[in-house]
Amino acid sequence: MKHPVLSNKVRLIIWWLAWLILALGQLLSYYLGSGTITALSVSDNAISMLIFSGLALSIWYPFSYFNNIKTGAGAMISNILAGGAVSITLWILLTRLIVSSLFRSSEEFTLYWDDTFYFRIGSGVFIYILVVVSYYLFLSLTTLSEKKAREARLETLVKETELRMLRSQINPHFLFNSLNSVSSLTITDPGKAREMVIKLSEFMRYALSRKDEQPVTLRSELENLSLYLDIEKVRFGDKLTTEENIGEECLEVKLPVMLLQPLYENAIKHGVYESTESVRISTVARITGDYLELVIKNNYDIAPSSAKGTGTGLINVQRRLELYYGNRASLRALKENGIFTVTLYIPSE
Amino acid sequence: MEKIRTIIIDDEAPAREIIKHYLNEFEPVEVIAECSDGFSGLKSVSFMKPDLVFLDIQMPRLTGIEMLEVMTEKPQIIFTTAYDQFAIRAFELNAVDYLLKPFPKRRFTEAVNKAIDKIRSGQGTAQPANQLLEKMPDSAQPVSRVVVRKGNSINLIPVENIRYVESQDDYVMIHHSAGKALKQQTMKYYEENLPKTDFVRIHRSYIVKVEEIKRIEPYGKDNHVAILNAGDKLPVSRAGYKELKKELDF
Numbered sequence: 001m002k003h004p005v006l007s008n009k010v011r012l013i014i015w016w017l018a019w020l021i022l023a024l025g026q027l028l029s030y031y032l033g034s035g036t037i038t039a040l041s042v043s044d045n046a047i048s049m050l051i052f053s054g055l056a057l058s059i060w061y062p063f064s065y066f067n068n069i070k071t072g073a074g075a076m077i078s079n080i081l082a083g084g085a086v087s088i089t090l091w092i093l094l095t096r097l098i099v100s101s102l103f104r105s106s107e108e109f110t111l112y113w114d115d116t117f118y119f120r121i122g123s124g125v126f127i128y129i130l131v132v133v134s135y136y137l138f139l140s141l142t143t144l145s146e147k148k149a150r151e152a153r154l155e156t157l158v159k160e161t162e163l164r165m166l167r168s169q170i171n172p173h174f175l176f177n178s179l180n181s182v183s184s185l186t187i188t189d190p191g192k193a194r195e196m197v198i199k200l201s202e203f204m205r206y207a208l209s210r211k212d213e214q215p216v217t218l219r220s221e222l223e224n225l226s227l228y229l230d231i232e233k234v235r236f237g238d239k240l241t242t243e244e245n246i247g248e249e250c251l252e253v254k255l256p257v258m259l260l261q262p263l264y265e266n267a268i269k270h271g272v273y274e275s276t277e278s279v280r281i282s283t284v285a286r287i288t289g290d291y292l293e294l295v296i297k298n299n300y301d302i303a304p305s306s307a308k309g310t311g312t313g314l315i316n317v318q319r320r321l322e323l324y325y326g327n328r329a330s331l332r333a334l335k336e337n338g339i340f341t342v343t344l345y346i347p348s349e
Numbered sequence: 350m351e352k353i354r355t356i357i358i359d360d361e362a363p364a365r366e367i368i369k370h371y372l373n374e375f376e377p378v379e380v381i382a383e384c385s386d387g388f389s390g391l392k393s394v395s396f397m398k399p400d401l402v403f404l405d406i407q408m409p410r411l412t413g414i415e416m417l418e419v420m421t422e423k424p425q426i427i428f429t430t431a432y433d434q435f436a437i438r439a440f441e442l443n444a445v446d447y448l449l450k451p452f453p454k455r456r457f458t459e460a461v462n463k464a465i466d467k468i469r470s471g472q473g474t475a476q477p478a479n480q481l482l483e484k485m486p487d488s489a490q491p492v493s494r495v496v497v498r499k500g501n502s503i504n505l506i507p508v509e510n511i512r513y514v515e516s517q518d519d520y521v522m523i524h525h526s527a528g529k530a531l532k533q534q535t536m537k538y539y540e541e542n543l544p545k546t547d548f549v550r551i552h553r554s555y556i557v558k559v560e561e562i563k564r565i566e567p568y569g570k571d572n573h574v575a576i577l578n579a580g581d582k583l584p585v586s587r588a589g590y591k592e593l594k595k596e597l598d599f
Contacts, residue, residue: 173407176431177361180450184367235361273360276386276409304494304507306412 004138023049048095055087056131063135088124181235203227215254240272243282250285253292253348256324262313263342267298275301294344302338352379358390359405368403371457387411399424400468406430419498425464492542497530513557514539549596551589
């Protein structure tokens, strides 16, 4: 890990300011104790704080090292205590060496030194604690914010992947059966075959080209769905009819791309595939309050079906709503009297 | 030479059209009916007794596979479907061929020629469905209904209505909420295809829905007997008792 002070100019300035304050504080307390300020006490203060500051800067390295290797609390405390004893001793010795060499009149110096010795130890302990605590704070704050950033990154990654997976993939059965219809129409009705190929292409382009998760308007979603339903109408003829009642004000509401596709696929799969009667899919959209309300209905055969739905389609839509809107959107499905109804609420803003 | 009488069963009109169109080139083949769902398909097959049937799998009312389960007359079958997960089963069934939609004319011609050969040489038709179904590898999802034939009517029994299944030689008796029905199938099929969370094989001859069991009593020295809600008493073998214990966690 980089040095928290040396690697950052602003912090370095704050660091020296803090030491200036400490030096002044120490000088003040000496003045309060002795009543005088001498050249000796001023230079002693300046020199001792300079030395301690250098020591404190270098303490960071063993400190962050021991903090990284995750020792127990006991080992940590003894490390800190040992580090403190060593630094304070070193500090006092160095200060004495330098200050005594500056002030040769040894009598004044000896007196002054003896006078301030215990005070000096106390001040050293105090400053040492201050340094360790600030390093600690710094370390825990940065690991915390780093952890948070990492988690956030991970979360967006997971979300994106999930959204990509959830966005309905084109059902291969739909594709192959549609292509079979095209193959048939090339003989019986080439014009219609061409029309179907174009619709199929447009539908595929819409479904495949949207690599991003940018929301689209309800208008383009509905346009795409009508392509899909038109193709299914070619396959099933009169067995499939559709009805739309979309409020003009709904068309520009944005929603996730291909969100509704699975709902219509369900209507086809459980309605049209399983029924001999005609199936009508109706879509009603309107704005209520701050929400777009979408109601999709289809009738179905109540006889037991050959394959129970797994609910994947509905779960898929529900999950996408959650990922996009949190709890601001909702989906409700209801099966009653041979009618399957899905009601969706999506924030209209 | 006699015509080869053929029925096309598919719920999509264009899919039937292309088969009809391709068949124009086969002089001996005559399309006698077209059906768009499993029920009417089954009716037509038993009524008209065709030589050859083009059969889709995913259809309303009855799937192509279910139709075969209850078909008494078995014509030659060519499956035509986009659902390739059934391919292996179809071949096990001795279907003449299995055409994946959309299919090229070459493949279609191949299939029809094979069928004509088989019909002309009087070779065997599709196997009874129970043999097919027994060989089915574990299907992706458990069955959700059972199709049975009672005289001329076809019934669909939802799996949740089945109380228990009893083996009777080559048949199984399906006891359900509205009576019972006999079907030519194996216990193994039911053991593998009924939802495992709801049904337990308690005996060589019995698979029972766990919910239906009212209580289990000791019977004789080593055995037990299960008493169902409706009062039926079914023997529980030692292995079955172990299964039940595991399932019910007692």
